[in-house]
Amino acid sequence: MYHELPRHASFWAFLFSIDQDLAEQARLKKCPCGGCLHRANYPRKPRGGGEDLPQEYDFRLSFCCEQEGCRKRVTPPSVRFLGRKVYLGAIVILVAAMRQGPSPRRVRELSRLFGADRRTIVRWQVFWREHVPQTPFWKAAHGRLVPGFEIALLPLSLLEAFLRGDDPFRSWERLLRFLAPITIAGGLAIEVS
Ligand SMILES: [Zn+2]
Numbered sequence: 001m002y003h004e005l006p007r008h009a010s011f012w013a014f015l016f017s018i019d020q021d022l023a024e025q026a027r028l029k030k031c032p033c034g035g036c037l038h039r040a041n042y043p044r045k046p047r048g049g050g051e052d053l054p055q056e057y058d059f060r061l062s063f064c065c066e067q068e069g070c071r072k073r074v075t076p077p078s079v080r081f082l083g084r085k086v087y088l089g090a091i092v093i094l095v096a097a098m099r100q101g102p103s104p105r106r107v108r109e110l111s112r113l114f115g116a117d118r119r120t121i122v123r124w125q126v127f128w129r130e131h132v133p134q135t136p137f138w139k140a141a142h143g144r145l146v147p148g149f150e151i152a153l154l155p156l157s158l159l160e161a162f163l164r165g166d167d168p169f170r171s172w173e174r175l176l177r178f179l180a181p182i183t184i185a186g187g188l189a190i191e192v193s
Pocket of ligand 1 (some may be wrong): 032033034035036065066067070071072
């Protein structure tokens, strides 16, 4: 079973609108020092979206505290960008998942569709299988998943848990919002105890 990603302009615009909501929530919360937040977006050049990617994908929404002496950077969680990864978050999930299952898609085909080379795809597989389960986010959040959720089958098991029903936009929204805590600074750090 393979899950499709609706890779067209309206889907990318939909994800951008969610990022705008997440950014507005962060702006209203203000800086921890109490200062107001000013827009200070990061330039990005995301890959994997194809030709329909809207211009808004040239930056990640971010803020800077206006208080002299603080100037703290606040970058809200995102359903588009997975931390510093160059590829769009949805692509990093989907392509790694397509290499799993009883009849995995061939690397050559995935490279043609999404532009990622073999080494990149292998890195994503290791990322999901070995890195993500070690994060504090995962340890706190995996209890919210369905009973019997298979960590060993990440990220395919995530797609199967979230991509249900008739509305792929909403399904992807649920999945990407679930993962959003790992998209902020420190969100992918591993606790060393
Ligand atoms: Zn501040």
